[in-house]
Structures are given as structure tokens and as C-alpha cells.
Amino acid sequence: xxxxxxxxxxxxxxxxxxxxxxxxxxxxxxxxxxxxxxxxxxxxxxxxxxxxxxxxxxxxxxxxxxxxxxxxxxxxxxxxxxxxxxxxxxxxxxxxxxxxxxxxxxxxxxxxxxxxxxxxxxxxxxxxxxxxxxxxxxxxxxxxxxxxxxxxxxxxxxxxxxxxxxxxxxxxxxxxxxxxxxxxxxxxxxxxxxxxxxxxxxxxxxxxxxxxxxxxxxxxxxxxxxxxxxxxxxxxxxxxxxxxxxxxxxxxxxxxxxxxxxxxxxxxxxxxxxxxxxxxx
Amino acid sequence: xxxxxxxxxxxxxxxxxxxxxxxxxxxxxxxxxxxxxxxxxxxxxxxxxxxxxxxxxxxxxxxxxxxxxxxxxxxxxxxxxxxxxxxxxxxxxxxxxxxxxxxxxxxxxxxxxxxxxxxxxxxxxxxxxxxxxxxxxxxxxxxxxxxxxxxxxxxxxxxxxxxxxxxxxxxxxxxxxxxxxxxxxxxxxxxxxxxxxxxxxxxxxxxxxxxxxxxxxxxxxxxxxxxxxxxxxxxxxxxxxxxxxxxxxxxxxxxxxxxxxxxxxxxxxxxxxxxxxxxxxxxxx
Numbered sequence: 001x002x003x004x005x006x007x008x009x010x011x012x013x014x015x016x017x018x019x020x021x022x023x024x025x026x027x028x029x030x031x032x033x034x035x036x037x038x039x040x041x042x043x044x045x046x047x048x049x050x051x052x053x054x055x056x057x058x059x060x061x062x063x064x065x066x067x068x069x070x071x072x073x074x075x076x077x078x079x080x081x082x083x084x085x086x087x088x089x090x091x092x093x094x095x096x097x098x099x100x101x102x103x104x105x106x107x108x109x110x111x112x113x114x115x116x117x118x119x120x121x122x123x124x125x126x127x128x129x130x131x132x133x134x135x136x137x138x139x140x141x142x143x144x145x146x147x148x149x150x151x152x153x154x155x156x157x158x159x160x161x162x163x164x165x166x167x168x169x170x171x172x173x174x175x176x177x178x179x180x181x182x183x184x185x186x187x188x189x190x191x192x193x194x195x196x197x198x199x200x201x202x203x204x205x206x207x208x209x210x211x212x213x214x215x216x217x218x219x220x221x222x223x224x225x226x227x228x229x230x231x232x233x234x235x236x237x238x239x240x241x242x243x244x245x246x247x248x249x250x251x252x253x254x255x256x257x258x259x260x261x262x263x264x265x266x267x268x269x270x271x272x273x274x275x276x277x278x279x280x281x
Numbered sequence: 282x283x284x285x286x287x288x289x290x291x292x293x294x295x296x297x298x299x300x301x302x303x304x305x306x307x308x309x310x311x312x313x314x315x316x317x318x319x320x321x322x323x324x325x326x327x328x329x330x331x332x333x334x335x336x337x338x339x340x341x342x343x344x345x346x347x348x349x350x351x352x353x354x355x356x357x358x359x360x361x362x363x364x365x366x367x368x369x370x371x372x373x374x375x376x377x378x379x380x381x382x383x384x385x386x387x388x389x390x391x392x393x394x395x396x397x398x399x400x401x402x403x404x405x406x407x408x409x410x411x412x413x414x415x416x417x418x419x420x421x422x423x424x425x426x427x428x429x430x431x432x433x434x435x436x437x438x439x440x441x442x443x444x445x446x447x448x449x450x451x452x453x454x455x456x457x458x459x460x461x462x463x464x465x466x467x468x469x470x471x472x473x474x475x476x477x478x479x480x481x482x483x484x485x486x487x488x489x490x491x492x493x494x495x496x497x498x499x500x501x502x503x504x505x506x507x508x509x510x511x512x513x514x515x516x517x518x519x520x521x522x523x524x525x526x527x528x529x530x531x532x533x534x535x536x537x538x539x540x541x542x543x544x545x546x547x548x549x550x551x552x553x554x555x556x557x558x559x560x561x562x563x564x565x566x
Contacts, residue, residue: 228422
């Protein structure tokens with residue numbers, strides 16, 4: 001597998017590598033000059049969380065939202081502006097859609113057309129791989145996958161998944177960007193669910209199976225997780241923190257990618273995601 | 282109210298239950314076939330209580346009263362007066378079933394018999410007893426923590442009175458509890474099984490390496506230890522054996538399929554911190 005990746009990596013065009021090198025230079029330069037600009041698109045609450053995080057570290061932030069009448073986002077920082085059209089002078093773009101993959105594709109395509117070929121596109125890749133996303137656009141060397149789930153955005157570490165198209169220069173840009181907002185990175189393979197979302201969503205899925213089978217009450221499951229196993233949160237209370245649609249999307253993507261029994265979604269979880277409510281007898 | 286508690290097995294768990302019970306003013310009959318272990322356990326409890334007295338946590342005059350509450354036994358029929366018995370013997374289904382069979386013959390029909398199993402079905406353990414209504418499972422977790430939690434496992438024929446008496450006993454021992462159904466792995470092992478097997482899948486698929494996965498789980502997930510560190514601490518042997526039991530008890534549902542790497546580590550004698558070698562290397566003291 002490693003050999004295969006090496007071989008594919010050699011297929012970068014000179015143009016792609018040059019663009020990536022310019023991109024590194026750009027972000028190095030831009031951090032010296034006036035505040036660099038980050039553009040963020042995607043789903044609430046991750047958009048708000050990332051926007052506040054970037055603004056808090058000195059970035060000017062544009063949140064691109066083309067339905068302002070819905071008034072979806074609320075921001076504390078005055079460094080954050082909501083825009084309808086993707087601006088051109090962007091240092092880094094962050095796309096944070098996990099549930100609506102059609103909208104995600106539209107966002108990624110629009111970003112890739114609007115911003116320069118030297119602007120890195122960091123995109124949540126827990127429900128669709130970064131490699132697949134890169135295949136949607138021209139200038140695919142710009143796109144790198146990141147792990148983004150609502151409960152984990154503010155943590156000091158982020159999982160990063162370069163694609164087979166990503167030259168090391170793009171990864172350097174990503175590293176520099178995350179360091180600048182107080183995060184370290186851990187580079188992992190570009191796979192659905194990445195590490196933490198996959199483990200957490202699987203724990204939640206099994207806990208929902210247990211509830212459906214009447215093994216224990218939701219409160220007791222959380223109690224055992226926290227006080228018996230020293231987990232930081234119970235799997236049921238994590239549903240509230242992460243959001244059932246996000247969890248369902250990760251599990252659905254895992255189930256499609258890995259057709260094994262262990263990735264079968266608990267029917268109750270599917271029902272909760274459809275109705276937004278707990279099943280009641 | 283339980284007045285006479287029988288404890289079978291004077292190992293780590295037996296020692297802890299006996300100490301808690303004596304402090305809760307419950308008379309204890311501590312049984313083990315090995316007199317040396319019994320003596321060592323009593324000495325250990327004595328030392329604990331003495332330490333608590335020296336720290337002013339227990340009045341001096343209580344010391345002898347507490348110690349007098351614990352009687353050691355080496356004959357099973359000597360537990361016939363107990364109104365509640367907890368067995369904490371080795372994790373072997375056959376051993377536990379045989380023991381329950383003997384207890385059936387040597388106890389009053391009103392005596393509740395609990396198994397402190399960490400993995401086996403209480404319904405299976407109690408299959409050798411004539412009136413399984415009086416049997417129950419108690420899975421002690423985080424045993425060294427104050428106010429630690431237990432899973433009370435209700436077997437297929439456990440009656441409500443047995444559950445109520447068990448809850449009362451756990452309250453007396455200062456334990457929090459949850460009631461769970463008798464399913465493979467209960468809740469705790471089942472959750473741990475998912476936690477470990479998903480991390481192992483990620484490793485098998487070369488998505489990330491052991492230290493990376495542990496770092497991500499700790500830093501992003503907020504866990505105190507990563508899955509591989511935890512497996513090393515618990516022991517690869519215990520983890521693999523439990524996953525095997527869950528798989529077998531689930532009629533080989535592939536959701537619970539044990540991991541090949543764990544099997545190979547076990548067969549190679551790489552079983553974690555206790556042998557100095559697991560997913561990480563450890564310096565042996």
C-alpha cells in the first residue's frame with residue numbers, strides 16, 4: 001500500500017507542486033502582513049466554533065452563507081463577517097459539512113473555483129474521504145482532509161488526512177495554519193471516520209443497541225461509562241454534544257465503506273435521527 | 282438487612298468486600314481453600330484498619346470490634362448460616378457452576394448467592410442450582426475507588442426480592458450500582474470491547490499507529506488513557522479471553538469477533554505491562 005501511494009505521489013504535475021510551494025510562501029508572508037483571512041463554510045455549530053477560534057487567534061474570518069435570511073449563525077467576535085459570495089483574497093478555507101454531502105460537493109466546487117490555486121482547502125473528511133473530495137475539483141493538490149465533529153473542534157489536536165494528491169508543501173500549510181490557532185496535528189490515513197469520530201460513533205451505536213435491547217437505561221449506561229470505566233463522557237450524553245445527525249452520518253458512511261456487521265447501524269439510532277426524538281414505548 | 286455475609290475466595294476482591302462489610306458492621310465468613318491466602322488477607326485488612334485508626338478515621342476502640350467481625354473458614358458447609366454469599370473465585374465457568382452446585386446443597390434456601398463474575402452469564406452459572414431465583418451477578422468496577430460502582434446483573438430467573446436485597450447490601454458497602462440485564466459482557470465489558478476492537482481495527486487497517494491512536498483518543502476524546510495503554514494495563518490475556526467469551530455467548534455474532542492481533546500477541550507471550558511487553562515496552566522493576 002505504501003509503495004502504491006509513493007507511486008501516485010510522483011504523479012503531481014510541476015504546476016501543482018509550484019502552486020503548493022507558492023501557497024506555503026503565501027501563508028508565511030501573510031502572517032507577517034495584515035491579518036490573514038480565513039473563509040469558513042459548512043454546518044452549525046462547527047462553523048461558529050471554528051470562526052470564533054480563528055478570530056480569537058487574530059484572523060479575519062469570513063463565513064460564507066448564501067441564505068442570510070435564515071440568520072443561522074450567531075458570532076461573538078466582530079472579526080467575523082457573514083458573506084454571500086466567496087471572496088478571492090483568502091489565505092485558508094475550511095469546509096465543515098458532514099451530513100449533507102450534496103451541499104458539501106457544491107461548497108467544495110464553489111470554493112475551488114473562487115479562491116486562488118494557492119489557497120489551501122481544509123475539509124472535514126469523516127463522512128467522505130478527502131481523496132474523493134479532491135477528485136471533485138481542479139487543483140486537487142489544495143485539498144486536505146481534517147476530522148471535524150462538534151464536540152471536538154476546540155481540542156488542542158486535530159487529525160489531518162492528506163490525500164494521494166497532497167504534496168508535502170500543502171501539508172506544511174495546514175500544519176502552519178493549525179499551529180497558528182493553537183492546535184497540533186496528527187497525520188493519519190485518509191479513511192472514513194478517521195480515528196476519534198469512528199471510535200466515538202461506534203461506542204454510541206453499541207450503547208443504542210443496548211438501550212434497544214433493554215440491557216440498561218440510558219442514565220445507567222452513562223453512569224457505568226463515567227464512573228466504572230473512567231470515560232470522560234457517557235455515550236448517551238455525547239449524542240447531545242455531537243448531534244444525532246452528525247453521528248448518523250458518520251455511521252452511515254462507515255457502513256457503506258465497510259460492509260461488516262460491526263458497522264451495522266442500530267435501528268433505534270436511525271429512528272432517532274429521523275424523528276429527532278427518543279423512541280418511547 | 283444482611284447480618285451474615287459469606288465471601289468465597291480471599292483474593293483481591295474477597296479482601297476488599299470483607300473489609301468494606303466489616304466496616305459496615307456486617308459479620309463476615311471469609312472462605313478460601315488456601316489457609317495461607319486467608320492469613321495474608323486478614324493481615325492486610327488488619328494493617329488497613331490500623332492505618333485508618335492511626336489517621337484518626339476510625340476510633341481506636343473500634344479496631345478489635347471490626348476485626349472480630351471477620352471469621353475465616355476453610356469448610357464450605359461452615360457458610361450455612363450466612364444469609365448472603367458472594368463468590369469471587371477464578372474466572373472459570375465450570376468452577377463457578379460446580380461451586381454453585383455445592384452451595385445449593387450447603388445453604389438455606391433463603392440464602393442469596395451472588396457471583397462476582399466479570400464476564401460470565403449469571404444465568405449460566407446458576408444453571409446448576411435448584412432455585413436460581415436467589416442468584417444474582419455483581420460486577421465490581423474500579424474496586425479501589427471510594428463509592429465505586431457495581432453492575433448488578435439480574436439473571437433470567439432472578440427474583441425482585443433478590444435484587445432488592447442486593448441493592449441494600451451494596452448501599453451498606455458504600456457502592457453505587459446500576460441494574461443490567463444478563464447479556465454477554467453486561468454493559469461495561471461490552472463498551473470496553475467496542476473501544477478496544479475499534480482501535481485494533483484502525484491499527485489493522487494501518488490508518489494510524491499505536492501512539493498516534495492513543496494520543497488522539499486522549500487529547501481529542503479526553504480519555505485518561507488511550508485504548509492501547511489501557512489494554513496493556515489490564516492485560517492482553519484478560520482482554521482477549523473476555524472478547525472470546527462475549528463472541529461465544531453471542532452465538533458468534535461477527536459484531537463481536539475477537540481480534541487476531543490480540544490472539545497472536547497472547548500466543549507470543551506479549552501480554553502487557555505485567556510482563557514488560559505489550560503494545561508498548563515497559564521497564565520491569
